[in-house]
Amino acid sequence: MNEQRRHSPYTGQPPSALLTADLSPLSADKRLDVIAAADEARSQAEAAYLRSVDGFAEAVKDPREAVDLLAVERKISTVRADRDIALARKLLHLLPATFAALAEGRLNRARVDMIDRATTGLSDETARAVDAAISELAWLKNPQQLGYLLRRTILAIDPDGAAHRRATAKKNRRVSVENDYDGMATQHWHDTAENINAVQDRIDTIARELRRKRDPRTMNELRADIMRDLLLGKYSSKTVAHVYVTGNASTILGLDDLPGTLRGYGAITADQLREIAFSLKATWTGVLVDDGGYPKKMAEKKYRPSAALKEFVQLRDNTCTFPACYRVADKTDYDHLRPWNLNGPTDSENGRCECRRHHLAKHSGRWKVEVGADGENIWTSATTLRSYSKTREPLVSPMPS
Numbered sequence: 200m201n202e203q204r205r206h207s208p209y210t211g212q213p214p215s216a217l218l219t220a221d222l223s224p225l226s227a228d229k230r231l232d233v234i235a236a237a238d239e240a241r242s243q244a245e246a247a248y249l250r251s252v253d254g255f256a257e258a259v260k261d262p263r264e265a266v267d268l269l270a271v272e273r274k275i276s277t278v279r280a281d282r283d284i285a286l287a288r289k290l291l292h293l294l295p296a297t298f299a300a301l302a303e304g305r306l307n308r309a310r311v312d313m314i315d316r317a318t319t320g321l322s323d324e325t326a327r328a329v330d331a332a333i334s335e336l337a338w339l340k341n342p343q344q345l346g347y348l349l350r351r352t353i354l355a356i357d358p359d360g361a362a363h364r365r366a367t368a369k370k371n372r373r374v375s376v377e378n379d380y381d382g383m384a385t386q387h388w389h390d391t392a393e394n395i396n397a398v399q400d401r402i403d404t405i406a407r408e409l410r411r412k413r414d415p416r417t418m419n420e421l422r423a424d425i426m427r428d429l430l431l432g433k434y435s436s437k438t439v440a441h442v443y444v445t446g447n448a449s450t451i452l453g454l455d456d457l458p459g460t461l462r463g464y465g466a467i468t469a470d471q472l473r474e475i476a477f478s479l480k481a482t483w484t485g486v487l488v489d490d491g492g493y494p495k496k497m498a499e500k501k502y503r504p505s506a507a508l509k510e511f512v513q514l515r516d517n518t519c520t521f522p523a524c525y526r527v528a529d530k531t532d533y534d535h536l537r538p539w540n541l542n543g544p545t546d547s548e549n550g551r552c553e554c555r556r557h558h559l560a561k562h563s564g565r566w567k568v569e570v571g572a573d574g575e576n577i578w579t580s581a582t583t584l585r586s587y588s589k590t591r592e593p594l595v596s597p598m599p600s
């Protein structure tokens with residue numbers, strides 16, 4: 200399903216008109232049109248601002264003076280002013296397709312910032328190639344999917360530079376503290392994706408075990424307390440952490456260098472895949488895939504999915520199938536797309552990963568879920584009758600033809 204941009208009577212109107220529009224007679228569906236138009240106008244205003252910032256920096260000539268003048272005029276820090284000038288120059292001179300999407304209201308500033316971060320450290324030629332490669336798809340993606348797309352595209356365009364970038368990034372691992380209000384603070388830990396995911400999985404698993412024992416703390420409270428107690432040596436657990444990676448058997452065996460996938464993160468290099476495979480106590484499960492890298496069918500004749508079937512569906516879906524949900528698949532429920540009591544089979548085609556919230560939302564009747572011709576999940580709102588889709592990603596990289 201190729202999602203099309205919706206155009207409403209409010210599209211293209213200035214923000215002042217949207218601000219004074221009478222919303223009282225509008226249905227929920229029409230109010231979404233107003234929200235979309237306001238979001239589009241905000242993106243266009245961001246593009247106008249960045250274009251003006253770039254022109255201002257060129258007119259001033261001296262980079263330091265430009266930063267200082269922009270900072271005092273906008274009452275922002277010099278760090279923020281410097282970052283805005285750098286982003287404006289990069290978008291207009293290095294990432295023209297991304298800038299065009301922002302100016303047309305197809306991309307918001309948050310996703311533009313993601314593209315900026317992902318292309319930092321790439322050569323100008325590679326950055327331009329990535330910009331062109333994602334231009335038709337980026338606006339269709341939610342933030343997590345955009346991250347997957349960027350990592351996969353960069354690996355495909357510049358596989359030779361991946362090892363150097365990863366080595367450089369690993370040297371920047373660190374722990375820092377940011378003080379907050381009300382006697383609180385935040386600790387930031389920057390490390391490899393597999394390390395972070397493994398630690399988070401162990402914390403989540405322990406927290407769920409405690410909740411099953413009727414611990415009154417919320418999951419967030421438990422996560423914070425468990426991490427504190429583990430680090431301070433006040434708590435010990437034999438709980439094993441898990442990370443889930445997928446890759447071609449030929450890559451794991453060193454016969455080729457196709458990218459792999461780390462669940463919850465996206466594409467990783469062949470070297471990183473093999474590093475995880477052979478440095479940890481890894482257990483591998485074989486799954487047959489088609490020529491495009493998508494898993495084939497599995498089926499069972501019972502209501503409860505077996506561990507093998509559930510793992511297969513989790514591998515295929517990667518996250519909750521609701522278009523705006525990023526909960527990783529192994530933290531979701533197996534749900535029958537067609538209910539079991541209506542002769543819905545317990546198999547991979549009828550099974551979907553849904554977090555508890557969206558599992559309940561589907562069964563409440565607020566959403567209707569269907570599968571499109573390409574296997575994507577299509578959720579239709581009973582309130583607005585609008586449909587949203589979430590495309591599937593290949594389990595492994597397709598073998599070169």
